[in-house]
Amino acid sequence: MSTAVVLGGGFAGVLAAAVLARHVDEVTLVEGGGPYPDGPAERSGVPQAHHNHVLVAGGARALEALLPGTVADLLARGAHRRDLPGDALVLSADGWFRRHPTGADVISCSRWLTDHVVRRRAFADAAVTVREGTRVRALTGDAARVTGVVVERPDGRAETIRADLVVDATGRRSRSGRWLAALGVAAAQEETVDAGLAYATRVFRAPPDLAASVPAVMVHPRPGPGGAGHGATLFPIEDERWIVTLTGTRGNAPPVHEQDFTECAYALRSPVVAELMAAAKPLGGVRPYRSTANRRRYVERQAIPAGFLVLGDALVALNPVYSHGMSVAALAVLRLDRELARHGADPAALPRIQAAVAAETEPAWRMATVRDRPGGPAPAASPFAQRAREWAARATLSSPLLMSRMFRAQMLIEPEPSVDATRTELGEARTEPDATRTELGVARAEANAALLRELSRDPGPLLGTDEAIAQYPALADWWLSGRRPG
Template sequence: MTVSGTRTAVVVGGGLAGLMAAWALRGFADRIIVVERDRYPEGLAYRPGVPQARHAHLVMDAGHRALEEMMPGIRRQLTDAGAEFVSATRDLRWLSSAGWMADYDPASLSFLCCTRPLLDRVVLDRVRADGSIEFLEGTEVVGLLGSSRAVTGVRIRTRGASDGASGGVGGGGNGVSDGALDGALDGALDDDGVGGGRSAGVRAVEEIRAQLVVDATGRRATTPAWLAELGCPPVPEEQVDAGVAYATRLFHRPPGFDPGWKSAYVQTAAPHIKTLGVLIPIEGDRWIVGLGGMRGAEPEPGEEGYDKLLTELRHPILSEALREAEPATEVRGFRPGPSVRRHYERSPVQGLLVTGDAATSFNPVYGQGITVAAFSARALRRSLVRRGDLGPATVREAQRGIMEASKAPWMMSSSEDVRFPATTGGPSGALIRLQHRALDRVLAAATHDPVVTSAFHEVLAMASPPSALLRPKVLAGILRG
């Protein structure tokens, strides 16, 4: 394959982050090529390159608003397909580490709930319908073209049945697992977990020249190794690992069940209570119920381990809801691995932009990843509109915007992870202890003061920055609490 690099953009990875990045590039590249390791399934099926697809996903309030800004009408398409909006106060029962969150009015914030295949399919159909974006499915990227100063394209090869359903490196979904859960979750991993992949044998390696390469390959992105091959210095990174693991099952909602809420969340209470559970409504009149634990409190394998953890949560709200519910699937386990933040903005390489989990991957229990990916695509689009080309200045600005989009979410999730003694990496010191004490005061006030609860939800939903907690009325409520 020979493609001119002039005004050509290659997006490596056709998951949500890659699709949204490709959408953002429209009108600023003559050719936009999405290189996807998998072949997209027909209909609402799970894709091997998204091993977390069988588990709970939600799009924060600010995330689905950003998605709607880029793809007008997408929220209506999702709800028409069965996705549900859950009000952050009317529909959600949330047991924080300090107690049940207070209700407040008006309920302006909501999060979007559906299965990952539904979300992926609606976004994919929208991108495909545009017609300006090309797809190379069943194709993996095996390296970058260029030098230590500039990336000028990618090296690709076609994958076949002999490569395995989910192996290989390069263009994939929004993250991969290590192929097996060690310790307590051995034997409970999804069938679609991704290992190292098998060799593609003698299949020819081809080249695509590009003015811009966008890395959207997910949590196990191999781009740092590819850059090392070009002689680039190591990419600065932060890493924190709370050892989280979780197990998920889908249930049919019991007929006539109406407790006055749609979703429930039983949170951890660090440092001693390391388990959590969440119930989220999804299409098909079903629930997806995820149970998890930080290192040392991981769910035991299979249905027996799932049921055991369900009864050990801090409150029986989930077990009571499921008492008459019929299981719709078997139990699936998953261990996402460490959270990583790679600072590509500090050592930019011309012609390369990194987005989604390949730039910053979070502990999934906080539900931040999809929203940050939407923010990142929006940052790319805004830089393109402002500067009008795919040049180095545009890419540098977009990379800074992508990292800025993940800054506050990373701070919140990593600082919460280090509350657990077995966590490795992450921030430490007097400042983080002060932050913990301050958040404890916020959560305590949020159990009875609607003003504080509303502000905290705004920050959590990424609709407002953490400074929203310093508004006079909010701060007064925190101090009174």
């Protein structure tokens, strides 16, 4: 009889347990946080769950492939779908986006609802034994082969659970590096890229007429050296609530005191989030969160013992501002399913499967770390290159093609946009300030023709705040009707 044990029953662990149950005879899930509630309610063990958690389109597709019907279930229970920027009012560093549906959407609801629905569907058919209130303390086996896990039961007694396959899904604070070291396994190489981002989040009861019709709102920080300003997002979630998050970087963390939180929202580049907050009723205080560094454990590059695999945040934890963590976990579990089908649930196959699973996380890791490394993306090579970048950024605010490419990449449904590549080609292929039309023509010929056609169009004037809001009738009606408190 083949057996597997999954360590940690958060988002990745629950999905992994459901998938393993398709490939082995017995699966045990060990969860050391608070007990699973019956409904979409809070539980300890996932402190980040108090903050905004959207599921981006690429992750939603992976989740559907793993557990068909999950997205419809979430929507039926009050989650909202918001296309970017079709249903989202977005003020980027360069200006307001023009409204256009791109198919790049997010599912927005509380993390508690996502976890509840995923758990319910994952455990509906899968034969998984769930051990709640049980903490993992160590692995058993040796440097060549992991054979199980030592857990501390709710009564405080230690117990060994033997298994052919052991999957670590204990999240950002995983201790499996230490557990492996105790078996004599050399430490995996680790990389941390920390943008120093801090979150402050408050949940509101929305005014009934706007609760469900509000677009998602995103106000990016003021551009400038160090990008030190505050940003904000507002997303509708289930039960006529809105979740508002303010962000800031180290030394400029968003305030947690309620009055200061409000004032900080008014001081943003647009007061629209603050005005919406003023029309809504706070449900509880402001919660901070600071553990946001990108951290990658290159487990697949070390000599991993047979029978052991790492998934989810334990493998790669991402800066939450990109909203990719759950989606990357779902994509990785989907890959696990496919690799197990291909290689069989053989302990000896797991190191190879680990490499395939890790490869699924690479696009999101690259996207986050290119932006978050000190100094950000490489500076433009010349004033011409800088102008080309600015032109491209401005064109993206109004061009359906350019914005689609950008948002579809950000929502993990297409590779990183060739908009960036095109900017680079345009900017860096011809760095002379007096680049002639011929030279520009050469760069254009080398790049994607359709994108370049868009880039060579006049992007038109930037939208003002009222014009940007006017694109979303329900919001515009409220904004202009005098119903807003200010």
